[in-house]
Amino acid sequence: MKRFLDWWANPWGQPRTLAVVTWLYMLWAIVPVCIAVLFSFNDGRSRSVWQGFSTRWYWGDPDQSVLHDPALRGALEQTLKLAGLAMLIAVPLGVGLAIGLTRWRGFGARPVNFLMLFPLVTPEIVMAVSLLLVFVSLYKIQLGTTAQALGQVTFSISYVVLVVRGRLLSVGRQYEEAARDLGASTLGALRLVLLPLLAPAIFASLMVVFALSVDDFVVTDYLSSNSSTQTVPIKIYSSVRGTTTPALNALATVMVVATLVAVTFAALVYRRFNKLQQGGGGAVSELAALEA
Amino acid sequence: MSVGVIDLVSLRKEFSDVVAVDGIDLHVDGGEFFSLLGPSGCGKTTTLRLIAGFERPDSGKIMLDGVDMAATPPHKRKVNTVFQSYALFPHLDVFDNVAFGLRRRKEKRAEIRQRVLQVLEAVRLSGLEHRRPVQLSGGQQQRVALARALVLNPAVLLLDEPLGALDAKLRKALQLELKGIQEQFGITFVYVTHDQEEALTMSDRIAVMSEGHVEQVATPSEMYEEPETAFVADFLGVSNLMTVEVEPDGSVCRIKLGDFTLRALGGAVGARGDARAVIRPERVRVEPYESTGENRVPGMIERVVYLGSSEQLVIRLASGEVVNASVANDGSERNYVQGTAVQAHLPADALRVLPPPRL
Numbered sequence: 001m002k003r004f005l006d007w008w009a010n011p012w013g014q015p016r017t018l019a020v021v022t023w024l025y026m027l028w029a030i031v032p033v034c035i036a037v038l039f040s041f042n043d044g045r046s047r048s049v050w051q052g053f054s055t056r057w058y059w060g061d062p063d064q065s066v067l068h069d070p071a072l073r074g075a076l077e078q079t080l081k082l083a084g085l086a087m088l089i090a091v092p093l094g095v096g097l098a099i100g101l102t103r104w105r106g107f108g109a110r111p112v113n114f115l116m117l118f119p120l121v122t123p124e125i126v127m128a129v130s131l132l133l134v135f136v137s138l139y140k141i142q143l144g145t146t147a148q149a150l151g152q153v154t155f156s157i158s159y160v161v162l163v164v165r166g167r168l169l170s171v172g173r174q175y176e177e178a179a180r181d182l183g184a185s186t187l188g189a190l191r192l193v194l195l196p197l198l199a200p201a202i203f204a205s206l207m208v209v210f211a212l213s214v215d216d217f218v219v220t221d222y223l224s225s226n227s228s229t230q231t232v233p234i235k236i237y238s239s240v241r242g243t244t245t246p247a248l249n250a251l252a253t254v255m256v257v258a259t260l261v262a263v264t265f266a267a268l269v270y271r272r273f274n275k276l277q278q279g280g281g282g283a284v285s286e287l288a289a290l291e292a
Numbered sequence: 293m294s295v296g297v298i299d300l301v302s303l304r305k306e307f308s309d310v311v312a313v314d315g316i317d318l319h320v321d322g323g324e325f326f327s328l329l330g331p332s333g334c335g336k337t338t339t340l341r342l343i344a345g346f347e348r349p350d351s352g353k354i355m356l357d358g359v360d361m362a363a364t365p366p367h368k369r370k371v372n373t374v375f376q377s378y379a380l381f382p383h384l385d386v387f388d389n390v391a392f393g394l395r396r397r398k399e400k401r402a403e404i405r406q407r408v409l410q411v412l413e414a415v416r417l418s419g420l421e422h423r424r425p426v427q428l429s430g431g432q433q434q435r436v437a438l439a440r441a442l443v444l445n446p447a448v449l450l451l452d453e454p455l456g457a458l459d460a461k462l463r464k465a466l467q468l469e470l471k472g473i474q475e476q477f478g479i480t481f482v483y484v485t486h487d488q489e490e491a492l493t494m495s496d497r498i499a500v501m502s503e504g505h506v507e508q509v510a511t512p513s514e515m516y517e518e519p520e521t522a523f524v525a526d527f528l529g530v531s532n533l534m535t536v537e538v539e540p541d542g543s544v545c546r547i548k549l550g551d552f553t554l555r556a557l558g559g560a561v562g563a564r565g566d567a568r569a570v571i572r573p574e575r576v577r578v579e580p581y582e583s584t585g586e587n588r589v590p591g592m593i594e595r596v597v598y599l600g601s602s603e604q605l606v607i608r609l610a611s612g613e614v615v616n617a618s619v620a621n622d623g624s625e626r627n628y629v630q631g632t633a634v635q636a637h638l639p640a641d642a643l644r645v646l647p648p649p650r651l
Contacts, residue, residue, distance in 0.1 A: 177346050178379035180366045182440065183396035188367075192392075196383045 094160025207266030296480030550611025
């Protein structure tokens with residue numbers, strides 16, 4: 001009661017209650033992940049009873065560790081392969097689209113700008129089912145790596161466009177005009193001025209696409225052909241009900257770490273670039289929103 | 293023939309729903325400091341962007357030294373621009389920013405180095421070659437932008453409110469510096485500004501623009517002393533604009549201000565009927581109520597504003613008009629207070645008749 005009265009008297013003081021609630025939530029959200037990570041280092045086969053520390057499920061066990069079990073290792077390799085493909089395809093395309101869309105002033109620009117956001121709001125399962133349908137019966141694309149990569153590119157491009165467009169709008173047209181004024185051709189201005197200025201956004205979108213691809217379950221699962229094109233999330237999901245070992249936890253941990261490293265790295269590089277170039281805050285907050 | 297001569301012929305540019313530049317004709321001499329002056333939205337920046345090549349005109353010609361370059365892309369024009377926001381490349385240091393244009397021309401490395409250092413010295417930035425733009429003050433950034441354009445020896449330099457982002461004191465210093473650089477390099481400057489004082493101090497000639505057309509082209513003193521339109525009179529400094537009726541009387545021009553008849557010597561003295569008359573506040577003489585003579589109108593001081601170097605008196609004339617008078621603070625004894633009855637002397641040679649505003 002006294003706390004409340006204090007707050008009433010001075011609402012600008014330290015919001016202690018809010019801080020406590022926030023910290024409780026953080027604990028609630030992070031504890032399950034920590035426990036899963038912890039049991040990946042379990043010495044025994046149990047995923048719930050602690051039997052001592054070891055790294056056998058990462059590389060120690062000759063048959064069942066992530067390194068040596070062909071199914072787990074294959075899943076990890078497939079995941080990284082897809083992430084690489086998605087980054088390579090989605091980012092250049094997305095950058096081009098973003099540049100095009102910010103320039104396009106004529107008829108159709110508004111609806112297209114709006115439609116770019118469509119993949120962000122479409123339920124993933126709907127997207128996955130429709131992609132499966134058109135890939136199989138319309139485009140005759142072989143299910144498996146090709147289809148999976150195309151599927152991931154389809155929805156991750158929207159994120160790339162969002163991030164890059166935010167940066168483009170904060171950069172404005174002045175630098176390109178200055179470059180043209182000083183004798184650079186259209187392409188020269190793009191290469192020498194616009195792309196370097198977009199570098200932080202391009203880098204951020206690479207990392208976002210990586211995180212999206214590694215995380216994706218629904219689309220990747222629908223477009224997979226057989227067990228050889230299973231990714232880590234699919235592998236974890238399908239084996240969770242069978243007899244499992246902490247190797248699964250180890251696999252999940254590798255994923256968590258990879259994603260965390262990617263996103264942290266992206267944020268750091270982005271901040272560094274911005275400090276260097278005094279870029280606008282628009283793209284930063286947009287990125288932060290995406291990461292959240 | 294000198295280089296850097298610009299001729300705009302019936303130049304017109306429309307954006308989706310507004311006419312930004314409405315068929316203007318302008319001639320700028322080689323080596324001239326020419327200002328485009330006007331309020332925001334008058335088309336001055338669009339005119340500049342048309343000359344630079346960032347906008348394509350809907351019709352008309354942009355002649356540079358006798359060659360129409362309306363269809364030439366910006367990187368092939370012999371004009372360079374200093375942007376309002378400077379647009380210095382943030383990922384390059386000062387040296388690379390200034391060298392950017394020379395590198396596009398594929399000049400030799402040693403040549404580039406020499407010319408960059410030379411121009412940096414001319415704008416007093418020696419020693420800062422390896423700074424990034426963000427590490428420079430506003431005034432220094434402004435000079436880098438200037439150096440980056442000057443190093444290319446353009447025939448014409450276009451400046452879009454280059455001092456707009458600086459504080460008042462720095463502006464004053466850079467105004468003189470800019471003018472000095474212009475004289476030193478002998479390049480045609482086309483300077484866009486909305487600041488009438490800036491235009492008056494620096495320019496050889498000024499074009500005042502309003503709503504996409506040119507109101508008047510004149511030297512600073514002509515522009516100030518002999519405005520041709522009410523818009524120009526009003527835009528350049530404080531003016532007293534009065535609605536009058538013109539009554540030609542033989543060779544003299546008489547204007548009726550309410551019940552008072554005044555003689556005017558300047559402006560459109562041949563006009564008939566409704567018109568406007570203008571007089572600068574510093575030309576209005578404030579005399580004791582008893583004084584008599586032509587062009588004197590009785591009035592009462594409504595307000596006295598002390599401005600340091602002068603006093604501004606707001607006088608309500610007997611005809612109903614309000615006239616501002618500026619009285620120099622030259623040490624002579626005076627005690628104008630609110631409510632004093634005075635005679636406002638509007639000398640005939642300071643009173644100009646302007647044609648009624650265009651519809």
